[in-house]
Amino acid sequence: xxxxxxxxRFDFVILFILLLFMGISIAVLYSATMNTAYQGYxxxxxxxxxxxxxxxxxxxxxxxxxxxxxxxYIYLLGLGLLVLVNFIxxxxxxxxxWMTIPVVGxxxxxxxxxxLPLVLFLSYILFRKQxxxxxxxxxxxxxxxxxxxxxxxxxxxxDLGNALSYLVILGGMLWIGNIKYxxxxxxxxxxxxxxxxxxxxxxxxxxxxxxxLVDIGRQHWINRIDPWLMPExxxxxxxxxxxxxxxxxxAGGMSGEGYMQGENVQSxxxxxxxxxxxxxxxxxxxxxVGSSVVLLLYFVLIxxxxxxxxxxxxxxxxxxxxxxxxxxxxQIFENxxxxxxxxxxxxxxxxxxxxxxxxxVINMICMGLAISIRLYEEEERKEHHHSTLSL
Numbered sequence: 450x451x452x453x454x455x456x457x458r459f460d461f462v463i464l465f466i467l468l469l470f471m472g473i474s475i476a477v478l479y480s481a482t483m484n485t486a487y488q489g490y491x492x493x494x495x496x497x498x499x500x501x502x503x504x505x506x507x508x509x510x511x512x513x514x515x516x517x518x519x520x521x522y523i524y525l526l527g528l529g530l531l532v533l534v535n536f537i538x539x540x541x542x543x544x545x546x547w548m549t550i551p552v553v554g555x556x557x558x559x560x561x562x563x564x565l566p567l568v569l570f571l572s573y574i575l576f577r578k579q580x581x582x583x584x585x586x587x588x589x590x591x592x593x594x595x596x597x598x599x600x601x602x603x604x605x606x607x608d609l610g611n612a613l614s615y616l617v618i619l620g621g622m623l624w625i626g627n628i629k630y631x632x633x634x635x636x637x638x639x640x641x642x643x644x645x646x647x648x649x650x651x652x653x654x655x656x657x658x659x660x661x662l663v664d665i666g667r668q669h670w671i672n673r674i675d676p677w678l679m680p681e682x683x684x685x686x687x688x689x690x691x692x693x694x695x696x697x698x699x700a701g702g703m704s705g706e707g708y709m710q711g712e713n714v715q716s717x718x719x720x721x722x723x724x725x726x727x728x729x730x731x732x733x734x735x736x737x738v739g740s741s742v743v744l745l746l747y748f749v750l751i752x753x754x755x756x757x758x759x760x761x762x763x764x765x766x767x768x769x770x771x772x773x774x775x776x777x778x779x780q781i782f783e784n785x786x787x788x789x790x791x792x793x794x795x796x797x798x799x800x801x802x803x804x805x806x807x808x809x810v811i812n813m814i815c816m817g818l819a820i821s822i823r824l825y826e827e828e829e830r831k832e833h834h835h836s837t838l839s840l
Contacts, residue, residue, distance in 0.1 A: 459509070460757070460820045466750045467505075467816065470801035471498045473731075473743065478804055480709045481722035481730045490723050490804050497806045501813035508817030512825050516818070517765055520566070520573035524595070527566035530559035531602040546606045560603045560611040561807040565814060567615055568772030570595060571622040576765045583628045592619060592626075607667070610795030614779050621775030625768055651678060677793040693718045694726060694788040697733040705736030723804045725796055728785050743802070747781055757823045766822040773815045 475498075478491035508516075516523070534548050547556045571592055583589050596619040603612040623633075651658055651674065659671050672687035680688060697713035700706060711733035713719055722730050732740045751774055758770035777800055784799040786792035798808045 460753070460823055462753050463750065463816055463820060466746055466753075467502075467801065467813070469746060471495075474498070474727075474802045474804075476708070477727055477730050477734075477802065478723055480711075480734060481714060481727065483709065485717060487723050487804075493806075494804050494809075497809050500806075501810050504810060505813045505817040505820070508814050509820035509824065511821060513769065513818055513821040514765065514825075516569060517573055517576065517769070520569040524566045524570035527559065527563040528599060528602070531563060531599055531606075534559045535602075535605065546603070546608050546611075557807040558611075558805075560606060560608050561805075562811055563599055563603075564611070564614060564618065564776050565811050567596065567599065567618055568622075568769060568776065568815075571619065572765060572768035572772055575622065575626040575768045578626070581627060583623065583626050583632070585629075585632055588626070589623065589628065589632060592623065607669075608796065609670075609673075610783065610797035613783070613795070614776060614797070617779040618772055618775045621771050622768065625771040648678060655679065655682075673794040677787075677790065690720050690726075691788065691790070691794055694729045695790070697729045698788060701733040701736040701740075703737050705732075705734045705739055708734055710734060724798060725784065725803065726788070727803045728799050729788055731802075744781075747777070747800075751777060754819050757819055761822065761826050763826065766826055769818055769822060773819060776815070777812075 475491045475495055478494055482488050482490045530548070534546060537548065546558050546560050548559060574588070574592060574595070578588055596615050600612050600615045603615070623636075628636075662668060662670050672684070675683035676688040676691045693713055697711060697719050700711070700713060706712065709715065711730060714722055714730050714733050719726050719729050728740070728743075731743055735742075754770050754774055758767040761767050761770075780797055780800050783792050783795060783797045784803075787794045787797075798805050800812050801809065
């Protein structure tokens with residue numbers, strides 16, 4: 450009866466949006482991979498979605514506080530996997546970040562998985578703090594160290610996209626944790642100074658930096674940064690991906706060239722259309738209208754998550770929600786931004802749409818956590834209301 454009651458209060462808005470994302474993902478993957486070496490990925494993604502919905506249902510029915518209590522152990526598990534992947538991991542596209550599960554033969558990406566342990570552990574720390582404001586030595590510095598360790602481990606794996614997501618999650622958690630204005634101001638100054646100072650130094654000392662990156666085996670970083678900051682000197686090979694992606698997006702116009710009719714996509718001039726570049730497929734085949742629909746769905750999903758956090762009476766719920774929202778916002782902005790010149794090219798997926806089992810399942814677990822927060826917060830409010838009436 451309890452489970453049935455919870456199912457009645459299930460957040461069907463989130464479920465409906467996820468079903469729409471599933472339909473979009475399967476359809477776009479079919480178009481992007483038809484008559485290519487990746488043909489059939491849409492059916493594999495459908496299997497990932499079935500498993501993802503199962504995991505979402507299980508997590509949503511479990512009290513989210515249980516996972517919060519286990520957060521330190523989950524963090525250590527994730528950290529152990531990040532270290533282990535350096536020794537037994539597989540390398541794809543210059544990044545050593547995939548492990549194969551022996552029994553089932555499936556591969557997963559520990560750096561992608563670690564976003565969840567990081568959100569859980571930072572929420573755990575914030576929930577346990579005693580004072581309303583974050584102290585620098587007591588709270589901010591430990592949270593930064595907890596984030597920097599996996600950040601460094603993932604940077605060693607050559608996975609800049611996922612590494613940066615950890616910093617964005619940290620920023621969101623510090624904000625919701627009520628960081629002092631002076632600390633926030635100093636952090637903002639340091640961040641802006643580091644970004645603009647780094648850009649200026651890169652342009653001024655390009656040749657020296659290029660030689661240094663070649664010496665340490667990071668030549669591909671030049672191929673990603675040059676088309677973003679210095680397109681006039683970028684080689685044809687370096688600019689190939691972003692240049693063709695921009696052409697495909699521009700060709701889509703207002704309403705697109707039609708499903709499976711995208712000239713740039715169907716001719717395979719845009720690499721990785723099944724994963725990182727899947728937004729380019731949407732933009733070329735469905736145009737500005739189709740792209741706007743996808744962005745609107747993300748907006749509604751994030752708005753729904755924020756509403757759940759605002760309804761919480763306990764602090765733990767909003768901490769988890771803000772961590773999840775920070776993770777999603779970064780992925781959406783980075784994935785789309787890198788194809789319109791706003792961000793450098795990194796290997797980051799578009800949530801719920803790009804092909805990838807690890808990314809999808811982790812995102813579905815996060816949605817399950819959000820639904821769990823809503824269910825158990827509402828349940829406790831009802832119990833408190835009944836107990837008040839009985840008194």
